[in-house]
Amino acid sequence: MDRDTPGPGGGPGRGGPGGGGRRGRGRRRGGRGLGVSVTAVGGTPEAEGAGRVTLTFAPSGRSVRVPPGVSVFDAASWNGIAVDSTCGGHGTCRKCRVRLTGPAPVTAHDERTFTAEELGSGWRLACLVRATEDVEVEVPPLVTRPKASTVGVGRQVILHPAVQKRYVELTEPSLADQRTDLARLRDAVDDLVLEPDLYALRRLPVVLRHSDFKVTAVVVDEALVDVEPGDTTGRRHAVAVDLGTTTVVATLLDLGTGTPVAVASMLNRQQPLGADVITRISATMLDRRALARLTELAQETLVALVEEVCAEGGVEPAEVYEVALAGNATMTALALGVDPEPLGVAPFVQASADWPVLRAADLGLALHPGARVVVLPALGAYVGGDIVAGMLASGMDRDSRVRLFVDVGTNCEIALSDGERIVTTAAPAGPAFEGGAIRCGMRAADGAVEVVRLDATGPDPATAVSLGVIGDVEPRGLCGSGLVDAVSELVRVGLLDASGRFVPDEVAASVAPALADRMARVGDGERVFVLHRPSADAPAAACVHLSQRDVRELQFAKAAISTGWSLLLEELGLVASQVQQVLLAGSFGSYLSPASAVRIGLVPALPVLRIVSAGNVAGEGAKMVLLSQRERTGARALLEEVTYVELSDRADFNDRFVDQLAFPP
Amino acid sequence: MDRDTPGPGGGPGRGGPGGGGRRGRGRRRGGRGLGVSVTAVGGTPEAEGAGRVTLTFAPSGRSVRVPPGVSVFDAASWNGIAVDSTCGGHGTCRKCRVRLTGPAPVTAHDERTFTAEELGSGWRLACLVRATEDVEVEVPPLVTRPKASTVGVGRQVILHPAVQKRYVELTEPSLADQRTDLARLRDAVDDLVLEPDLYALRRLPVVLRHSDFKVTAVVVDEALVDVEPGDTTGRRHAVAVDLGTTTVVATLLDLGTGTPVAVASMLNRQQPLGADVITRISATMLDRRALARLTELAQETLVALVEEVCAEGGVEPAEVYEVALAGNATMTALALGVDPEPLGVAPFVQASADWPVLRAADLGLALHPGARVVVLPALGAYVGGDIVAGMLASGMDRDSRVRLFVDVGTNCEIALSDGERIVTTAAPAGPAFEGGAIRCGMRAADGAVEVVRLDATGPDPATAVSLGVIGDVEPRGLCGSGLVDAVSELVRVGLLDASGRFVPDEVAASVAPALADRMARVGDGERVFVLHRPSADAPAAACVHLSQRDVRELQFAKAAISTGWSLLLEELGLVASQVQQVLLAGSFGSYLSPASAVRIGLVPALPVLRIVSAGNVAGEGAKMVLLSQRERTGARALLEEVTYVELSDRADFNDRFVDQLAFPP
CATH class of the missing domain: 3.10.20.30 (Beta-grasp domain)
Structure with a gap:
């Protein structure tokens, strides 16, 4: 608001x-x-x-x-x-x-x-x-x-972009009317403030006189960034960027209609210097040159994506006047060339919550010379601009319901609103959801098991396990949603007990006869559950399997998350059953099965219909600030409206964490 | 004000x-x-x-x-x-x-x-x-x-520069105090607005942590441009530039004391492309590449001067945080890379009266990375930022007396204040005052006659002419003030009549016997007055002399100027005798003899004590906007307070001009 x-x-x-x-x-x-x-x-x-x-x-x-x-x-x-x-x-x-x-x-x-x-x-x-x-x-x-555009989680946004164009036909100057070119333009464009860029002032006298004083003023917020010959009001674009640690997505928007013209994504080119936020911060602490290199790589990624969407959309880069950037605090700092070290070590401090409006050229982007970059502000070192964008896209600040927002990932951001107040925190979930530290873990790519259904008591062991595999190919490993599904199903059928331990073989044979032959041991005797055998005689270690340690990793991750939201509930004096909607956000959250998330206790035990995949809300929020100045103001207002709760500061965090390790009964 | x-x-x-x-x-x-x-x-x-x-x-x-x-x-x-x-x-x-x-x-x-x-x-x-x-x-x-500093025409300016420094010792962050670095700094610097540059945000986390959170915030207006380790409040500089068509002068100021640290001047490197404003504008009209070249040359001039004053003053360029630029509208446009053509042709329109605050880097200046350039605004195409600076420096807006400001030059800017209102205009005086179109004319350099005194009736023809020569060398020619002096003296002694014609030889012999032998003819019979003979037998054409056509040139120039001020007087319902002070400004005006200026009618016929040399008021005004934000606001306010009167629009201009050609009785 x-x-x-x-x-x-x-x-x-x-x-x-x-x-x-x-x-x-x-x-x-x-x-x-x-x-x-x-x-x-x-x-x-x-x-x-x-x-x-x-x-x-x-x-x-x-x-x-x-x-x-x-x-x-x-x-x-x-x-x-x-x-x-x-x-x-x-x-x-x-x-x-x-x-x-x-x-x-x-x-x-x-x-x-x-x-x-x-x-x-x-x-x-x-x-x-x-x-x-x-x-x-x-x-x-x-x-x-x-015009209105539907963006984010069913949000309707009235189009009022910061980028505005006005076509005007000016009277020519005379000795009786020696108004300056700028004054003449300002008098004609009476509904906008025009604070000229030097570039626009350079163009102004030339363009006016070469186009019979019929020109289009190009305004970004209150900056006059250009004067174009004739009527160009129909050509007005911007690029929304979801600057993820792993994947970066750019969407080229037609600001006249609010519709996406082209979308492109690629791996963040910073990947070789570290898979996650912490390793990239570490890289800058170990090597003085790493920050400059990471900044360069972030900007190369942006440059490549922007070129791609412009080419695909058939839009001249000079017709792109604004870029919105939504990333976590570390990705934002790295892209802007700001030292991220204080984000990575206690007490986890940002250089700034909000960022000045930048020039696209500051990020190496060859768009319109006056193009601006608006960077989504952050609520804390671990609740970044991506989450602010997500809150905006899901209307966390405009809904009277009790809603819980969970962006699941290595760092899990959680926000809770009771319709009046919003509290937020970050939970260190670790790499389990991204396949890290999981024996057969992999990213959500072709060959990753993303859905697991078990039929413990059916007649046919061959069909007792149903797997959904990305790309419909031979399973190669387990991605985050598959991991949650697998553990959830094993709990449901009784092969994992509430503490997360595999049940003894004799119990397994009794509760899940059709699955008992999939219980095995590998290496040092660690117990595993085999999800997929590449061949009938493959040893368990060569199969796609879930190990006891994998289950523990997931327990740690989900306990961190549920400790987070349970503390937030307490902060607002609520109990879990009062939550009316849970939004699962982010590239991982969106693929998660609500039923499995409930079963392992990742989210409160609620009817699954209240648990909603919110999709790429960071990217949607970035679009919204481009389409609507009102939403942009709303994003800034969140800095004042949302209370950040630091978990690592709480004496009771560890106790609560241990309490949350078990699976719900 | x-x-x-x-x-x-x-x-x-x-x-x-x-x-x-x-x-x-x-x-x-x-x-x-x-x-x-x-x-x-x-x-x-x-x-x-x-x-x-x-x-x-x-x-x-x-x-x-x-x-x-x-x-x-x-x-x-x-x-x-x-x-x-x-x-x-x-x-x-x-x-x-x-x-x-x-x-x-x-x-x-x-x-x-x-x-x-x-x-x-x-x-x-x-x-x-x-x-x-x-x-x-x-x-x-x-x-x-x-502190106060005396600047301009006796103006005392209370120091309140836009460049401010604040030394602060911040508390270090903790889990209980996770304020961002910027918020921490803002809370400590509570009397200034800090809108950070990206550069400052890049420096902030690093500098804070490398200097025990004891830092100096560097603010220009409301921009936080840097955070420096330790206490640097004693080092704060700016450069004031008088960007003349001929000569450019830079003054390095210590903003802590308001005193000049070093001054340097050089010829504007644009000179080879044209001696005056009009020829430089013409150059851009004849050759598409000339504008870029002129901009480059202006910037080279600025770069060289800024380097020189920093070296001379022993000041690191990175300790210079602001530059003020006062130039006429054409010099300003050329330095900023703005097409000056509309300034040079009717109806004489500027791109803008005021300019955005620029980065020093926009002008190629390697000062502090966040250094700003404030450009003095202009009242019209021919009443530029130099004149606004001059009005500021002479307090035209703060004095209740009737005052006339005249900046004599090729283009002569005139302003008149009755203590309540200020009107201004520009008179096309032509090149006479700068030695152009004058047979023996030269710039005010070594060898130029700048003072002329005649003793028409003395006993010794050898001492009948006293010349003041720049550099005390053999006279080589006549600069503007020498020209005015020479004509004024010839009128006084009766060798020129009121219409500007040399009197017949017989009259000359009678009214000025000691000078009669200096009346001669050259070439096509044009009459001349010999000011200096390099040798006894030198023909008149080889002497430093003043010709009939030279007198006509000066008459045209002074008639343009006096038409200008007489119209301004009329505009405010005043007569010449009510003028309480005449300020002669600019590099030429400051050297002009008040008595001679009165005699030829360049200024109203007033007691000479009311006619004051104001010096380089453009440079002084540039200093003032650096030393005082109040004065800077005052400069902008002049745009609203001063009424520009266009002479070329007036039907009666030519009649009045002709009336003004004669010398006063």
């Missing part, structure tokens, strides 16, 4: 309605859904929407319930109902005209905008009138055609 | 007192003086200070008269009386404590700053209390030691 939005009495700037634009009118209870319902689903009386007012928009017929005092414009925007506006609801453009059925105060701006007759029949500026009681709102057809 | 300064009732933000800090108490009338008196000298009753109030400052005993309503802090600042302050009088630092003898309202800030007893005995914050009646003001000894 924007900071300048008047919030309801209780929590300033919080508790507003979420997305849910696709829902139609009325209330809706329960059910699995990515879209955010406009009224609360279950929960406390406040969350039920007590004290809210209902706005019904015509001609769409859509109804929304919002806290009293919210402006009609914001209520519409939050719900994906497009109201004309070029200033974004700041009371300056006077375009957001709506007609209300009920009485509403008349402001000075209204008086300047409407005739007395119009005022009498209920016309007001939507950004200045507050919803104080139930009312119907007539929204005229759009003139400036704001 | 700052825009945020509460002005007197009549002209907002105008009419405040000027400098004059060196004057001692009481009023002072008339007399030649560069310092600006605090009360009006002659003129209208308003200019006499009617309705003003007198503030007497203790312990200095200084009295100043200011318009009622001005804050005590501003009244002191304008008069060079240092009052403690770190916020510059904006009501935030609560350091500007003064004790007043009379009653004064108590603000909420006062209540938070002083005890009841202190309030009772008259203590108030100087920036919040307004002068409404005569009062005595006790100023405590300084704690933060603001």
Whole structure:
């Protein structure tokens, strides 16, 4: 929510309605859904929407319930109902005209905008009138055609990018009108602030005089970055980057329509210097030159991806005016050339939570010379810009439900909202989910087992194990979701006990006769469960298997995570059963089976329909800040709204961790 | 004057007192003086200070008269009386404590700053209390030691540079205090805004941890440009540049003391592409590559000068954090790489009046990586940043006297203030003053005649002509001031009539017997006056002489100028005799003999004591914007306060021009 939005009495700037634009009118209870319902689903009386007012928009017929005092414009925007506006609801453009059925105060701006007759029949500026009681709102057809785009977890975002273009036909100067070129342009573009780049000032006199004073002003936020000959308003692009430790994904967006034009991904070229955040930080501590090298490699990755999406989308790089970068704190620091060492050692301190707007050239990107890079801010050394992007994309700050956000990975970021407050933490889950420290572990690539189903008592041992394998090829190993599935199934059928130990052979033969022959020992006698035999006579060690130590690794990982969310629940005075939605985020979380996650205790024991794969929310959040200045403000506001809870500081962490090692009964 | 300064009732933000800090108490009338008196000298009753109030400052005993309503802090600042302050009088630092003898309202800030007893005995914050009646003001000894520096035409400037340093000793982070490095620094530097450059963010974590968290924050305006290990507050420099068409002058300033450390000048390296503004603009119109070349040459000039002053002053370039650039509109455009063509052809339009703050690197300057360049804004295509700097340095906006500012040159800039309003214009004087189009003309270099005195009736023809020659060498030619002197003297002695024609030989013999033998003819019979014969038998053409056509050139030049100021006088409803001070500015104006300037009608016919050489006011103004943010705001405010009058637009210009060709009777 924007900071300048008047919030309801209780929590300033919080508790507003979420997305849910696709829902139609009325209330809706329960059910699995990515879209955010406009009224609360279950929960406390406040969350039920007590004290809210209902706005019904015509001609769409859509109804929304919002806290009293919210402006009609914001209520519409939050719900994906497009109201004309070029200033974004700041009371300056006077375009957001709506007609209300009920009485509403008349402001000075209204008086300047409407005739007395119009005022009498209920016309007001939507950004200045507050919803104080139930009312119907007539929204005229759009003139400036704001568009909405569905992004993230069912969020509808009204397009209002920082990148704006205005085509103007200027009067030519004369001795009677010696206004400077810039003043002339500013007078014509009266709804935007134009603070010129030197580059734009260099182009201005030349372009004006070579195109009969018919030009397009290109503005990024408040910077005039260029003046283009003729009308180029239809060409306006930006690139959203999800800067992952392993994989980097770039999406080229058409800012006029809000749609992706091209997507490309590649391995982060920093990989050779370390598979994860900690090894890369270590590299910089061991070798003075490593930071420069890592920065170079990050930038090479970005350059290659940006070239690829531009080529694929048929877009000139000079038509890309903005880049958004969402990465964890370490990836962000490395890409910007900032020493990450303080992130890697206690007390885990960032150089800065927020970053200045950079030039694309600072990152070596050959886009428009004035192109800017907006870097998603971070909440802590281990809750980075990727997570802020994820919170934005999943509407963590705009939903009145109790929601738990879990981005599963080597470092697991967790956020919990009770609809008023948001708390967040990071749990050191270790490499188990990415295949590290797991005997047959591998990344989620071709040949990785990602789904495991066991039939312990069926008649045919040959079909007692069903495996889902990426690429539908011969299984080669076990990726994170397969690991969780395998352990979860072994617990379910009774081959693993609640403490995580393989049961004795005689118990195995009794509880799971069809699977008993898969219990084996390898090497020093460690017990394993064979998932796949490449040939009938292959020894267990040559098979895809799960070992006792693998189970322990997973237990450590899931205990770290569940300790995290259980502490957050406590922080907000909640119990697990009150959680109304769990969002599993990130490249790993999105593939996880909700049932297995519940079974091993990775997430609270809830009906599986409440557990939702959120997808690549980091990338979606990066898109959102490009598509909407309002969302960008919202991302910054999260820095103030979210409380970071440091786990390593807690005396009771180890006790709790041990408590969480066992699997739920 | 700052825009945020509460002005007197009549002209907002105008009419405040000027400098004059060196004057001692009481009023002072008339007399030649560069310092600006605090009360009006002659003129209208308003200019006499009617309705003003007198503030007497203790312990200095200084009295100043200011318009009622001005804050005590501003009244002191304008008069060079240092009052403690770190916020510059904006009501935030609560350091500007003064004790007043009379009653004064108590603000909420006062209540938070002083005890009841202190309030009772008259203590108030100087920036919040307004002068409404005569009062005595006790100023405590300084704690933060603001210093004042005398700059420009007797202006006292309180040092408050945009470049600020703060030494801080930070507490080290812990798990209980995980503030980011930037937040930690911001919390410690609470009187400045710190918006970090990427460079500063890169340095921050490293420098903090390598210097025990004892660092100096380097701030330029609101940008955090660096964090330096230990206490470097004593090292703070900037370079002021007067970017002339002919000569470029750089002054290295110590911002801690306000004093110049080194000065260097050199010919503008653009010279080979054209001696003046118009030929350089033409060069860019004839050759597409010329603009890039001219920009390169301007930057080479700046680089060489900056290197020279740093070397001479023993200052590391990395200790220079800011550069101020004052040049005419064309020199500024060329240095910044902006096409100057629209400046050179009607309707004479600038790309922009004001320029964004640039990085020194944008101009190729290897100073501190975060060093900024502030470019003085321009009032019109022919009243550039050099003139804005000159107005600042001469206090045109802070003086209640009627003052005329004339920067004599190829393009002559003229400004007139009546104490309330300022009007300005540019007159195309042509190259006469720079030796161009004058038969024996030369630049003001060794061998140039700069002073001419004639004794028409003395006994000895050998001593009838006294010449002042630059470098005390054999005369080689005539520079601008020598030209004005020569013509003025020839008019005085009667060898030139009022229309500018040499008198017939018989008249010459009668009115100036000692000089008659110097009247000669050359080439096609043109009449000349011989100023210096290299040998007794040298023909007139081989002598340093002044020709009839030379006189005509000067007449054209001075007529353009006097048409300019006479139109400005008319614009403000004044007559010439009301002008209380004429400031002759620029490298030429400063050498001009006031008497000769009056005699030929270049300036109004006033007592010579009212005609003052102002020196290199462009360079002084550039220094002022480096030494004082208040003055920098004042420079920008001039864009709003000054009205530009376009001469080429006036139907009556030619008539008036012809009227002005003759010399005054």
